[in-house]
Amino acid sequence: MTEKKIFSKLGEKLASGEFILTGELEPEKTTDLSHTIHEAKEMAPYVVAANMTDSPLGIVTINSMAATHIIQRESGLECIWQLTVRDVNKLGIAGMLMGAHALGIRNILSLTGDHTALGDMPESKPVFDLDSATLVKLVREMVDKGSINGHEIEAPPTLHVGAAANPNANPMEAEILKIGRKAEAGAEFIQTQVVYDLDKTIEFLSAIKKYKVPVLLGIFPMKSYGIAKGFDEFVPGVSVPKEILARWKSIKKDFSDKKMQNEAYDQANYEFFKPFISELKQKKLLAGVHCMAVHYPRIFPKLREVVFN
Amino acid sequence: MTIITTKKPFEEILTAIKDVKRITIVSCASCAAMCQTGGTEGAKEMAEKLEAEGYEISTVIVPEEVCDNRVMKKDFRKIEEQLQHTDAILTLSCGLGVASITEVLSNKFPLIPVFVGTNTEFMGMTERIGRFYMRCRGCGNCLLNETGGICPITTCAKSLMNGPCGGMVDGKCEVGNYERDCGWVLIYKRLKELGRLDLFSKLRDSVDWSESGHQREVVWR
Numbered sequence: 001m002t003e004k005k006i007f008s009k010l011g012e013k014l015a016s017g018e019f020i021l022t023g024e025l026e027p028e029k030t031t032d033l034s035h036t037i038h039e040a041k042e043m044a045p046y047v048v049a050a051n052m053t054d055s056p057l058g059i060v061t062i063n064s065m066a067a068t069h070i071i072q073r074e075s076g077l078e079c080i081w082q083l084t085v086r087d088v089n090k091l092g093i094a095g096m097l098m099g100a101h102a103l104g105i106r107n108i109l110s111l112t113g114d115h116t117a118l119g120d121m122p123e124s125k126p127v128f129d130l131d132s133a134t135l136v137k138l139v140r141e142m143v144d145k146g147s148i149n150g151h152e153i154e155a156p157p158t159l160h161v162g163a164a165a166n167p168n169a170n171p172m173e174a175e176i177l178k179i180g181r182k183a184e185a186g187a188e189f190i191q192t193q194v195v196y197d198l199d200k201t202i203e204f205l206s207a208i209k210k211y212k213v214p215v216l217l218g219i220f221p222m223k224s225y226g227i228a229k230g231f232d233e234f235v236p237g238v239s240v241p242k243e244i245l246a247r248w249k250s251i252k253k254d255f256s257d258k259k260m261q262n263e264a265y266d267q268a269n270y271e272f273f274k275p276f277i278s279e280l281k282q283k284k285l286l287a288g289v290h291c292m293a294v295h296y297p298r299i300f301p302k303l304r305e306v307v308f309n
Numbered sequence: 310m311t312i313i314t315t316k317k318p319f320e321e322i323l324t325a326i327k328d329v330k331r332i333t334i335v336s337c338a339s340c341a342a343m344c345q346t347g348g349t350e351g352a353k354e355m356a357e358k359l360e361a362e363g364y365e366i367s368t369v370i371v372p373e374e375v376c377d378n379r380v381m382k383k384d385f386r387k388i389e390e391q392l393q394h395t396d397a398i399l400t401l402s403c404g405l406g407v408a409s410i411t412e413v414l415s416n417k418f419p420l421i422p423v424f425v426g427t428n429t430e431f432m433g434m435t436e437r438i439g440r441f442y443m444r445c446r447g448c449g450n451c452l453l454n455e456t457g458g459i460c461p462i463t464t465c466a467k468s469l470m471n472g473p474c475g476g477m478v479d480g481k482c483e484v485g486n487y488e489r490d491c492g493w494v495l496i497y498k499r500l501k502e503l504g505r506l507d508l509f510s511k512l513r514d515s516v517d518w519s520e521s522g523h524q525r526e527v528v529w530r
Contacts, residue, residue, distance in 0.1 A: 086467075090515060112474040115466055115484045126467060133471040134515040170479045174497040174509070181471050181512040193475065236487065237478035 007158040008106035009078050010049045013288075014160075014189055014214050019281065020288035021307045022080065022191070022216055023050040023300070027067040029060060033074070036067065040075035042297035046304050049078040051109060051191070051290070058086070058119025065096060069103040080162070080191075081105050084113025089129040090138065094148045097139060101157030108161045109191060110135040110182075133178075133185045136161050140186035162189035165215070167204035168197070168237050176207045183211035191290045194220040194231075196241050198276055205285035214287030217280065221269040221303065223296040225252040244272060266302050273306045311340040312376075312403040313433035313441045314347070317426055319358060322399070325424050329396035332359060333367045333388070335410060337375040337402035343438065346427045347371075347401035355401060355426060367395035375406030381413040389417070397422045403429040449521040455508050457499030462516070464492025470513040473497070 006012050013020045023043045027036045043050055052071065054064035061067075068081040081100060088096065100108070110133075116126040130138065139161040142148055146156035163182040169175035179190065190213050195201045205215060222228035222240070225248040232240035247268055255261035280286050289307045293299060326332065334352050341347025349371050356366045368391040372384045385392065392414075398421055400407050407425050414421060433441035446463045453460060462468045466476075466484035472493030476483030480494040500509045 112467060112469065112476070115476060117466070117484045128467040128469060129518070130515050131467070131469040131471045132474070133512055137512075137514075164475060166475055169473070169477065171494060171497065173501075173506075174473055174494055177497075177506065177510045178471065178473065180510055184512045236483065 005158070007160055008049070010080065010107050011160045011188070013048050017287070019286070019308065020048045020216070021046060021303065022288065022290045023047040023297075024053065024290070024292045024294050025050045025067075025071060025079070026053045026056065026294040027062045027064070027071075030062060033062070033067060033070050036071060037074045039295065039297050040071050040077045043300055044075060044077040046300035047077070047291075048288075049080050049107060051080045051082050051292075053294075054082045054084045054111065054113065055087070055119070056114060058114045058116050058121070060119065060121055065100055065103065065105065068100075068105050072104055078107070079105065080107040080109050082109045082111055083135065084111045085128055085130040085132065085135050086113030086116060087124075087127055089127055093130060093135065094138060094142065097142055097157055097159065098153065101159060106159055108139060108159055110139070110161055110163050110187070132163055133181045136163055136182055136185040136187050144186075160188050161186070162191060163187035163213075164193065165190045165204075165208065166193040166237070167195050167201050168193055169204075170237075172200075172204060172207075176204070179208045179213075180211055183213050187213055189213060189287070190215045192216070192218040194218045194235070194238050194292055196238070196244070198279065201280065202283065202285065205280065205283075209285065215285065216288045216290040217277070217286050218290050218292050219273055219277075221273065221291065221293045221296060221299045222248060222265070223293065223299070224265060225249050244268075262298065266299055269299060270302045270306055273303075277306055311343055311433050311435055311441065312405065313430040313443075314341050314344045314403050314427040315430055316346050317428055322424070322426050323362065326364070326397060326399065329364075329422070331365045331367045331394060331396045333391060333395040333398045334359075334369045335375060335398055335400050335402070335406070336369065336371045337400075337406050338371050339374045339376075341375075341402045341406070341427065342371075343435070344441070345438075351401045355399065359399075367391045375400065375402040376409050378409055378413055381409055385413060392418055392421065395421060397424055399424045399426055401426045403427065405429075448516070449525060450517065455511070455513075456496045457503055457505065457508070459492065459496045459499055461492050461496060464490070464495060466492075468516070469493065470515055 004015050025036050052064050052068040055061050068079045072079050112132045116124045143159055146153050165179050166175055228240050228248045251264045255264055336347040336352035338348055352369045368388050370384055372380050374380050407423050411423050431443040434444045435441055448462050465472050466482050473491050477491040480491055481487040482489050482491045497509055500506055
């Protein structure tokens with residue numbers, strides 16, 4: 001087995017087997033990234049890296065490669081550039097991968113991307129020339145062989161590439177076999193969709209363990225009752241357990257003082273996620289945790305206790 | 310197999326033919342007749358509507374297959390006299406019919422414009438009249454031997470080679486509000502049924518578009 005090359009802090013931590021925490025940033029429809037920079041700075045002491053979303057739900061935002069570069073430069077926080085295959089063909093993506101390296105980007109999460117039909121420019125042509133597995137394969141060729149379609153790259157990019165997985169998927173076996181394809185393509189890490197169901201998560205993680213790809217479990221600490229309810233209603237395929245919704249609802253009702261209410265929400269997140277993560281850690285099913293709660297950097301000190309203690 | 314067509318809005322047809330007066334209707338007796346956009350009935354209905362709008366119908370023909378150049382050469386020979394006095398042709402057929410007519414008339418009547426009264430939807434499978442489904446896109450590189458006879462290029466909204474994607478929930482697709490089946494789950498179920506999940510597990514390369522893009526031809530003699 002050849003020694004694994006390391007290009008980033010994320011790559012280094014994954015190789016060391018150290019349990020890690022990653023975060024998520026969601027730049028918006030704007031040219032001004034000051035809010036995202038602020039959030040990145042707040043998150044930076046607690047996470048190894050943060051994902052930069054690529055027009056989620058097909059709703060157009062500032063280009064994620066540009067945002068990744070700017071956030072890394074301005075905040076010092078290492079990023080995981082989420083690259084979807086929705087908007088650019090294979091030729092364009094190969095060019096972007098070289099450009100991303102030149103801009104200092106070293107981590108990529110390969111994603112299919114939500115369909116253009118879902119977003120705010122539904123008339124756009126959906127591209128999907130590659131898919132999330134063949135994008136991983138392209139990155140591997142460019143990084144490992146220094147070529148594109150067999151044509152040599154003068155100075156090849158050095159990038160780590162990860163893939164997504166959905167433990168909530170039904171039928172689960174189809175998803176598991178698909179993770180096998182992503183692993184075969186050369187994915188170096190997996191970040192999962194948000195989970196709330198411990199049994200299902202254990203079943204899924206146990207099934208994909210054979211692929212030997214480190215898994216960062218997606219969690220979504222909920223900043224407020226409104227966010228929890230919205231997540232439950234509007235994120236397809238993920239339901240927030242009823243007891244969580246009830247507890248969050250009572251926090252909203254019981255605390256009129258905003259500061260006390262926030263503390264109660266943070267504590268409730270801690271109490272839900274602490275045993276959840278502990279059990280998965282104990283079963284050695286995780287390499288770390290990926291917190292997908294955007295605009296909630298306040299939770300990170302508590303989350304550090306959830307993840308590391 | 311049928312090329313599925315639907316009727317264009319009549320207003321759109323009127324806009325297209327606003328500068329002409331005398332019209333020849335060419336209505337296909339094959340696929341378009343089955344889709345009730347062409348055939349004898351479709352031609353009759355269109356002729357009546359055009360006459361009501363003040364157009365003059367030079368003649369109406371209902372060829373067996375408008376997309377077949379040989380048929381059209383034969384049928385146009387019979388109406389050469391009428392074509393001398395027509396300003397335009399309105400075709401009730403698929404887009405292939407329009408191309409065929411234009412091609413066949415290019416020597417003798419190159420100046421007659423050819424309009425179309427339908428939208429060509431897709432190459433369809435017929436359940437019964439009025440229920441047609443796209444199951445094949447004719448991509449030129451058939452994968453069906455490996456996907457349990459279900460085409461991912463057609464049934465997956467993203468035409469992915471390695472699905473299902475994260476937009477699948479309980480076997481349904483994110484496109485169309487989770488009402489349609491996810492193509493890759495259909496493939497999974499079928500291959501499982503056939504005891505061939507080994508085929509489902511296979512990592513597939515992206516589609517090779519180098520041969521399947523522009524103006525394909527099959528010419529073997």
